[in-house]
Amino acid sequence: xxxxxxxxxxxxxxxxxxxxxxxxxxxxxxxxxxxxxxxxxxxxxxxxxxxxxxxxxxxxxxxxxxxxxxxxxxxxxxxxxxxxxxxxxxxxxxxxxxxxxxxxxxxxxxxxxx
Amino acid sequence: xxxxxxxxxxxxxxxxxxxxxxxxxxxxxxxxxxxxxxxxxxxxxxxxxxxxxxxxxxxxxxxxxxxxxxxxxxxxxxxxxxxxxxxxxxxxxxxxxxxxxxxxxxxxxxxxxxxx
Numbered sequence: 001x002x003x004x005x006x007x008x009x010x011x012x013x014x015x016x017x018x019x020x021x022x023x024x025x026x027x028x029x030x031x032x033x034x035x036x037x038x039x040x041x042x043x044x045x046x047x048x049x050x051x052x053x054x055x056x057x058x059x060x061x062x063x064x065x066x067x068x069x070x071x072x073x074x075x076x077x078x079x080x081x082x083x084x085x086x087x088x089x090x091x092x093x094x095x096x097x098x099x100x101x102x103x104x105x106x107x108x109x110x111x112x113x114x
Numbered sequence: 115x116x117x118x119x120x121x122x123x124x125x126x127x128x129x130x131x132x133x134x135x136x137x138x139x140x141x142x143x144x145x146x147x148x149x150x151x152x153x154x155x156x157x158x159x160x161x162x163x164x165x166x167x168x169x170x171x172x173x174x175x176x177x178x179x180x181x182x183x184x185x186x187x188x189x190x191x192x193x194x195x196x197x198x199x200x201x202x203x204x205x206x207x208x209x210x211x212x213x214x215x216x217x218x219x220x221x222x223x224x225x226x227x228x229x230x
Contacts, residue, residue: 004157035220041221042120043158053222092204101146101165101208103218104156 004106006092008073012112013082021077021109025094030076033095033103034067038088046090049075055075082113118207120221127195127228135190135224137179137205147188148206148218149179158204164188176197181200195228202226 013019025032034046040108045059049069060066064082069075079086089110093103118139127133139145151159161193162173181192190203205221 042222043206045218045220089137093158101163101218102160103149103150103158104160107155107157 004005004094004104006090006106006109009107010110010112012114014083014114017085018078018080019082019111021079021090023075023077023092023106024106025073025075025092026096027073028096029094029104030072031095031100032069033093034075034077034095035091036088037091037108042059043091046077052072065097067095079111084113087111087113092113116207116209116219118205119220119221120203120205120224121220122224124225126193127226129184129197129228129230130194131151132194133195133199133228135203135205135226136185137140137188137190137221138186138206139188139205140163141207141209143209143210145188146209146210146218147179147181149173149177149188150204150220151175151189152202156191161190179183197228197230200226200228 007022009086011061025097035043037043047067064080067077089108091108093105095103131205147164150158151161152158161177162171164171164181172178177192179188202223202225204223206218208218
């Protein structure tokens with residue numbers, strides 16, 4: 001079946017611009033996660049959605065970052081007033097209710113802020 | 115607080131030789147432990163996990179990992195390396211005290227390079 005998809009695959013933007021990154025999870029997966037992978041770094045947790053529960057936003061690095069998940073499916077990560085340090089690969093993952101600990105990752109969006 | 119460490123940025127192994135990728139962790143309670151692999155230009159893939167039971171866990175592509183509570187380690191191993199195993203490997207941990215899967219912490223990754 002289809003895996004997790006993310007768009008765009010690459011995004012180049014200018015400092016100060018807003019960007020939106022999209023994630024389509026595996027159909028039927030109730031949990032959705034956003035991570036950030038900087039060069040030479042591990043995965044940094046950003047935000048987690050589980051069903052209709054309030055999202056866990058504890059990993060968002062600043063108030064410039066926000067995310068929403070519409071209809072329990074597609075999610076959009078928005079970064080406002082981008083900074084050069086926001087440059088990274090943004091990864092989305094989803095997991096099923098029955099097996100929340102096994103995450104299925106998308107290919108990521110590579111964001112470059114000039 | 116929970117944390118995970120991968121002490122080696124890179125591991126180089128000849129094809130056919132055994133490989134080990136090291137991981138140590140720190141949690142308040144008992145851990146859930148995971149290994150993920152990231153092949154070039156591809157997303158992360160789940161390899162294996164330890165929840166409870168046997169300390170030796172077998173996963174995809176012939177990999178296995180051994181949970182060692184006394185050494186707080188969860189090293190990834192394979193008896194005979196393949197060139198196709200060359201990739202970036204991430205260890206991850208979750209503290210069982212947390213009910214949310216969001217509290218999975220990933221290590222910084224180890225690049226495994228298998229030479230023919």
